[in-house]
Amino acid sequence: MKRDQDFIRQLLLKYEAEDDWVLMTVGDIFGSSEEERRENYHMHLMMDEGFLTPIGNGTFRITSYGHDYLEAIRDDTVWAKTKRGALSAGGASLRLMFEIASSIVKQKAAEALGLPL
Structure with a gap:
């Protein structure tokens, strides 16, 4: 499976x-x-x-x-970007999916706050 x-x-x-x-x-x-x-x-x-x-x-x-992990992947847009990132990397483990999603969320937060995170 x-x-x-x-x-x-x-x-x-x-x-x-x-x-x-x-x-x-x-x-x-x-x-x-x-x-x-x-x-x-x-x-x-x-x-x-x-x-x-x-x-x-x-x-x-x-x-x-x-x-x-759930907080990082909850947003549908973040999830879609995470899957695209994993696909472009040729696939990803659950841990890498979490890291990709966390990076996307962190980038969004940095942009929204105007602060480097």
């Missing part, structure tokens, strides 16, 4: 919108639907990167690092 950066973004936005900070994994890894397996796979990728952390049997939460 391929990693889908857009799907990871969608999942983080979905998880953040939940009423509770304790989130549950979806379905059984082996007996679940294709969409549930896809979500579980991407959840594990986000755990690998430190965006999510398990907190119990079948439960997890978004980490501070995950919230930072």
Whole structure:
């Protein structure tokens, strides 16, 4: 299964919108639907990167690092520029996507404030 950066973004936005900070994994890894397996796979990728952390049997939460990534990629314009940057580089890891998005946000903030950041 391929990693889908857009799907990871969608999942983080979905998880953040939940009423509770304790989130549950979806379905059984082996007996679940294709969409549930896809979500579980991407959840594990986000755990690998430190965006999510398990907190119990079948439960997890978004980490501070995950919230930072989400803040950097939340804006659709920033996300589009981030993807273009990754594409021009020939692809990117989640960490590089975060760095690209953070650089774009930092540049926007510097321009808006008139200060070098």
